[in-house]
Each structure stands twice: as C-alpha cells, then as structure tokens.
Amino acid sequence: MTKVRVYELAKELKITSKELIEKVADLNLDINSHMSTVEKEEADLIKELLRTESDSEINNSKNTSNAEKEDKDMEEKNENGVIEIEENIIVKDLAEKLEVTPSEVITKLISLGIMANQNQSVDFDTASIIAEEFGISIKKSSVEEDDEEIGFHLDFEDDPKDLKPRPPIVTVMGHVDHGKTSLLDAIRKTAVTEREAGGITQHIGASTINIDGEKIVFLDTPGHEAFTTMRARGAQVTDIAILVVAADDGVMPQTVEAINHAKAANVPIIVAINKMDKPAANPDRIKQELVEYGLVPEDWGGDTICVPVSARNEEGIDDVLEMILLVAEMQELKANPNRKAVGIIVEAELDKGRGPVATVLVQKGTLKVGDIVVSGTAHGRVRAMLNDKGKRVKKATPSIPVMILGLSEVPEAGEHLYVVENEKKARNYTQARKEKIREEQLKSSQKVSLDDLFEKIQLGEVKELNVIIKADVKGSVEAVKQSLSKLETDEVRVNVIHGGVGGITESDVMLASASNAIIIGFNVRPTLTAIDISKRESVDIRTYRVIYDAIEDIESAMRGLLDPTIEEEVIGRAEIRATFKVPNVGMVAGIYVLQGKITRNSKIRLLREDVVIYEGDISSLKRFKDDAKEIQSGYEGGLSLENYNDIKEGDIIEAYILKEVER
Numbered sequence: 001m002t003k004v005r006v007y008e009l010a011k012e013l014k015i016t017s018k019e020l021i022e023k024v025a026d027l028n029l030d031i032n033s034h035m036s037t038v039e040k041e042e043a044d045l046i047k048e049l050l051r052t053e054s055d056s057e058i059n060n061s062k063n064t065s066n067a068e069k070e071d072k073d074m075e076e077k078n079e080n081g082v083i084e085i086e087e088n089i090i091v092k093d094l095a096e097k098l099e100v101t102p103s104e105v106i107t108k109l110i111s112l113g114i115m116a117n118q119n120q121s122v123d124f125d126t127a128s129i130i131a132e133e134f135g136i137s138i139k140k141s142s143v144e145e146d147d148e149e150i151g152f153h154l155d156f157e158d159d160p161k162d163l164k165p166r167p168p169i170v171t172v173m174g175h176v177d178h179g180k181t182s183l184l185d186a187i188r189k190t191a192v193t194e195r196e197a198g199g200i201t202q203h204i205g206a207s208t209i210n211i212d213g214e215k216i217v218f219l220d221t222p223g224h225e226a227f228t229t230m231r232a233r234g235a236q237v238t239d240i241a242i243l244v245v246a247a248d249d250g251v252m253p254q255t256v257e258a259i260n261h262a263k264a265a266n267v268p269i270i271v272a273i274n275k276m277d278k279p280a281a282n283p284d285r286i287k288q289e290l291v292e293y294g295l296v297p298e299d300w301g302g303d304t305i306c307v308p309v310s311a312r313n314e315e316g317i318d319d320v321l322e323m324i325l326l327v328a329e330m331q332e333l334k335a336n337p338n339r340k341a342v343g344i345i346v347e348a349e350l351d352k353g354r355g356p357v358a359t360v361l362v363q364k365g366t367l368k369v370g371d372i373v374v375s376g377t378a379h380g381r382v383r384a385m386l387n388d389k390g391k392r393v394k395k396a397t398p399s400i401p402v403m404i405l406g407l408s409e410v411p412e413a414g415e416h417l418y419v420v421e422n423e424k425k426a427r428n429y430t431q432a433r434k435e436k437i438r439e440e441q442l443k444s445s446q447k448v449s450l451d452d453l454f455e456k457i458q459l460g461e462v463k464e465l466n467v468i469i470k471a472d473v474k475g476s477v478e479a480v481k482q483s484l485s486k487l488e489t490d491e492v493r494v495n496v497i498h499g500g501v502g503g504i505t506e507s508d509v510m511l512a513s514a515s516n517a518i519i520i521g522f523n524v525r526p527t528l529t530a531i532d533i534s535k536r537e538s539v540d541i542r543t544y545r546v547i548y549d550a551i552e553d554i555e556s557a558m559r560g561l562l563d564p565t566i567e568e569e570v571i572g573r574a575e576i577r578a579t580f581k582v583p584n585v586g587m588v589a590g591i592y593v594l595q596g597k598i599t600r601n602s603k604i605r606l607l608r609e610d611v612v613i614y615e616g617d618i619s620s621l622k623r624f625k626d627d628a629k630e631i632q633s634g635y636e637g638g639l640s641l642e643n644y645n646d647i648k649e650g651d652i653i654e655a656y657i658l659k660e661v662e663r
C-alpha cells in the first residue's frame with residue numbers, strides 16, 4: 001500500500017510539518033516527525049480535512065448576523081432541541097445541521113474508524129453517534145409526502161405501530177325542531193353530572209365529554225350544513241353521525257338530506273328516535289320510514305342502530321353514548337399522538353381583544369403552545385390554547401378540540417392546520433397558498449358541468465355523474481330519478497345522490513360541491529345565497545320546466561351531443577312589496593329590486609318560496625308614474641305581468657335574458 005511522508009503532505013498543503021502534526025493530533029494517527037508516514041487514504045482525508053477547515057474559516061469570517069443565525073437554529077431544531085435528519089445524510093449537511101465544521105465531523109468519523117469525505121454520506125446510526133459526541137440528539141425524520149397542492153412537506157403517513165386509539169368525533173343531524181340541540185344539551189348534562197365537576201361550557205364549536213374514562217367529542221353546530229361545508233373543503237372530521245328523528249313526526253326532508261349527506265361521506269349513522277315521551281310517539285312508524293331510505297334497524301335484521309330517547313326527560317341518553325362508543329370501537333379510530341400536529345379548523349373568528357381565534361380539532365399528533373402553525377393563508381405561533389371548558393391548556397392530543405390564539409388572520413372553517421418547523425417555512429407556505437388562490441381564481445374549476453361532461457368522460461375523469469334533484473312536488477323528484485337511472489352509456493352512469501322537494505338551497509349546493517355533483521331543478525329556483533355559493537364553488541345548476549328537457553340535456557351531454565344552445569342569464573331579482581288592482585290593467589306589483597336590475601325587455605319568472613309559479617313577460621314597468629326602461633337594485637317601482645294576475649306580497653320576480661352561447 002502506498003504511503004506518504006508527512007513532510008510531502010505538508011508541502012502540498014502549504015504548511016509546515018509541525019503545523020500538520022498539530023492539526024491532526026486528534027486523529028491518533030501515530031505521526032510525530034516529518035519523516036513519519038501515513039497511508040495514502042489517510043493522506044487524502046487529511047487533505048480534505050484541512051481544506052474544508054480553511055474553507056469554513058473563511059465562511060465564519062463573513063460573520064453571520066445574529067438574526068440569521070436564530071432563524072437557522074429554528075429551522076433545524078424543533079422545540080425540544082432534537083434535530084431531525086434523513087435516513088442517510090451527506091457529511092457536509094450533517095455538519096451544517098449540527099452547526100459544526102465538516103472537518104470536525106470528519107475528525108470524529110475517523111476516530112470511529114470511518115473514512116468519509118465531506119461529500120460522502122453516512123447512515124443514521126453513525127450520524128447519531130457523531131451528534132452525540134457534540135452533545136446533540138437527533139431523530140430520524142419521516143419520509144414526508146408532498147402537500148399535493150403546493151409541494152410543501154406538511155403531512156406524512158404514520159407507521160401503523162405508532163397509532164393509538166383516539167376519541168370519536170360526532171355530529172348531530174336531523175330535521176328542524178326534532179331536538180338536535182336538546183339532545184346535545186341532554187348529553188352534556190348527563191356527562192357533567194357523571195363527572196361531578198361542572199365546568200362551564202364555553203362555546204368553541206366542539207365539546208368533549210367523559211364517559212367512564214372514555215372521551216367523546218361532539219361538534220356543537222347541529223345540522224349537516226357545517227358538516228358539508230367542511231367536506232366541500234376536503235376535510236372530513238366527523239366519525240359518527242347521530243340522526244335525530246322526532247318519534248311523533250317522522251322522516252322529514254332534512255332527515256333525508258342528513259341521511260344522504262352522511263352516506264355521501266361514508267359516515268356511520270346512529271338514529272336517535274327522540275320525543276319518546278310524547279303520547280303520539282310511534283317508533284315503529286319511524287323505523288318503517290327509515291327502511292325506505294336504506295336504514296334497516298338492527299331489530300329488523302339490518303345494521304342501523306336505533307335508540308329511543310327523550311331529550312326533554314333525559315331518557316335513553318346513556319344508551320346513545322354507549323352506542324357511540326360501540327360504533328367507535330368497531331371503527332378502530334386511531335392516530336399517532338407523537339408527531340407534528342395536523343388539525344382541522346372547525347370555527348374561527350376575529351375576537352376584539354384577542355385577535356384571530358380558531359377552534360382546531362387535532363387529527364394527528366399533539367398540538368402544543370409555542371408550536372408554529374399554518375392554516376390556509378394564516379400562520380403564527382400558538383400563543384395560548386383554551387379547551388371547551390375555557391381552561392388554558394398546554395397541549396391537545398388527537399380528536400381534542402381547542403381554541404388557539406396567535407394566528408396572523410382568521411382561517412376558514414374546514415381548512416387544515418399544520419405545525420411546521422419554523423416561521424420561515426410558515427411564511428413561505430402562506431405565501432404559496434396566496435399565489436395558489438390567485439391562480440385558481442384565474443383558471444376555471446375542475447368541477448363537473450354538463451358542458452364539459454363529455455370531455456371529462458373521454459379523459460376518464462368522470463365515470464359517474466352525480467346528480468341532485470330538487471322539484472316542486474315529490475312526484476317529479478321520483479319521476480326524474482327513475483328516468484335518470486336508466487340513462488347509461490358504456491363509459492358513464494348517472495347516480496342520484498339526493499332528491500328533495502323545495503327550492504335549491506345553500507345546503508344542496510354544498511352537497512353538490514362536496515360530491516362533485518350537478519343540480520337539477522324542476523319548477524324551482526336557487527335562493528340568492530345558493531346562486532352566490534354555486535358561483536364560488538363552480539357548481540352547475542340547471543333548471544327546467546319540463547322533465548323531458550332535462551333528461552334530453554343530460555343524455556346529450558353524456559354522449560357529447562349537447563347542442564350549442566341559448567343560455568339564460570339572470571340579471572336581477574325583485575321582491576313584490578305590495579299589490580294593487582288597477583282597472584283595465586289588472587294586478588300591478590309594487591316592487592323593490594333586491595339585486596341586479598329588472599329591464600322592460602327581460603323575461604321573468606314569478607317565484608313563491610323558490611318555486612316557479614309563472615314564466616312570461618313584463619307588460620309594463622314604471623318608476624313613479626313614468627314608464628321605465630329598467631330599475632336598478634335598491635330602487636322601487638311598479639310592474640305588471642303579461643296575462644298574469646295571481647301575484648302576492650313576498651313573491652319574487654326573477655328577470656333574465658336569453659343569450660346564445662358557443663360551446
């Protein structure tokens with residue numbers, strides 16, 4: 001093996017032999033005079049070592065500012081001072097993480113008998129021994145997946161062996177007045193007495209109750225709206241849905257909506273048959289009705305748990321809680337509490353004194369005071385956390401809701417919250433999110449619409465066309481459902497996910513958005529908020545007067561044969577505030593324009609509770625006594641319809657024009 005004399009090496013390095021011997025004294029190489037020899041391999045390493053040393057001296061003399069250094073410190077270490085490194089790490093990078101020079105690392109490596117230069121990699125075990133030598137602990141960083149959206153590493157899959165059971169998160173849904181709020185109250189009361197310590201419940205959007213040492217988390221906002229809003233943002237927090245049905249009333253439109261929302265989200269349903277104290281209570285009838293919607297009670301051979309309760313008398317509450325725990329157990333709800341936290345915002349607002357506050361349901365990991373977090377375009381350091389009893393807490397484990405203080409702005413409900421390593425990353429993330437939002441506003445959404453259905457089918461992006469049907473009468477809903485289910489081509493089939501009677505509401509639009517569905521209305525119209533939201537969420541709403549037209553449109557769209565058509569554009573809405581009978585004219589409406597404008601030439605629809613009762617033309621439009629071409633929003637006027645007199649106070653006039661559109 002080739003050997004190299006010390007003096008030759010020193011000469012090459014432009015130092016004296018004595019200096020060389022001093023510099024490598026730590027390496028225990030058994031060299032003491034200029035005539036000593038080292039192996040060629042050792043000589044190379046010494047060269048490397050001394051060169052990197054002089055490099056880093058130059059670097060150090062550049063004098064990094066304190067602020068920069070602090071930033072860097074935060075970047076590398078999490079709050080416990082533990083540094084995360086990958087499975088294999090390049091010596092130079094390891095030195096940087098440990099904040100030492102590469103030569104210091106190489107020296108330690110040589111003393112371990114490992115000959116590696118600064119560009120070679122060492123494995124985790126070696127790195128951890130080296131780190132220990134410098135009094136620093138390191139841990140293996142998990143392989144993180146790209147945050148699909150903007151290429152940030154914010155979340156990662158957990159190793160199944162790290163998962164621990166977590167409490168279930170429950171949402172209470174049901175029809176108006178069937179007792180959702182009362183049931184939640186009764187549950188809280190029961191739980192409070194059982195604990196014997198009555199903390200005053202704070203409204204933070206979700207609450208935790210304790211049953212014999214087991215926790216259950218309830219979302220405070222009953223109803224499926226909040227549930228669907230979150231799902232539309234890609235966040236599913238609910239593990240179990242409690243469907244409240246009043247025993248004296250039965251399955252009602254919102255009960256059906258709730259069933260369909262829960263089914264669309266694949267969330268198990270426990271039915272609470274409420275108001276059992278009422279003489280008219282008839283649980284068997286309720287069960288019969290539930291069967292029609294695919295919920296077959298257990299005692300009838302199905303798998304839907306039905307619990308009779310009286311929220312008013314606090315009866316049956318324990319059974320509900322027991323069933324929740326049972327269903328939760330079957331679901332095997334688990335999360336890894338020992339990692340950077342990921343959560344979902346369930347509520348957020350701007351508090352006058354405290355600034356932006358947000359309630360987070362932790363999904364994975366443990367959220368701690370001091371953590372640096374991002375959520376949508378908001379970021380910040382968690383300054384304080386309050387639990388649902390209003391008590392300050394230092395940490396929150398999976399499923400536990402906490403209100404956090406310290407965000408830069410109010411995040412949106414349904415948005416994810418991630419803990420990140422440092423403020424720099426947090427700022428970069430929110431910046432990227434803001435750019436992404438801008439981009440999204442520019443390009444149209446990916447949601448399905450009849451216009452691009454065929455294209456999406458061809459690209460293989462759509463295999464099922466999800467449809468929501470709303471109509472003025474139940475018969476139409478059924479008729480359309482049946483005709484639509486028959487429409488099927490080789491590539492695509494129609495799937496009616498919800499059908500109901502009444503106008504198209506915000507809740508329908510959110511369900512459509514969450515399920516990538518289109519909405520079809522018969523003789524009904526969307527409410528103003530539903531229109532706004534459909535625009536924001538890019539949900540395609542089609543309204544028809546004749547069932548045949550709808551079937552034909554969808555069929556054509558499925559086959560890519562949708563004609564270039566005439567499309568309507570709604571230009572405004574007005575409310576009828578008074579009606580007058582005018583001799584020789586008929587009924588005249590005193591109107592107030594709510595939105596947009598009404599023009600003399602526009603076509604109109606007369607709506608009563610979002611149901612279309614007449615479609616036609618305007619025969620006269622007036623401002624005070626004069627004929628008017630148009631009336632703008634915020635102004636009053638008079639209007640009469642051509643050949644139609646059945647108008648009432650509170651009716652809505654929707655004005656629209658027809659435009660030819662190219663596809």
Ligand SMILES: Nc1nc2c(ncn2[C@@H]2O[C@H](COP(=O)(O)OP(=O)(O)OP(=O)(O)O)[C@@H](O)[C@H]2O)c(=O)[nH]1
Binds near residue numbers: 275312
């Ligand atoms: N008799 C009887 N009445 C009940 C029971 N549960 C609720 N109620 C009554 O039913 C009415 C509606 O109850 P809520 O709890 O407000 O119903 P909800 O479903 O939350 O109603 P919304 O929030 O309006 O959708 C109230 O007058 C309650 O007092 C019950 O078990 N028995």
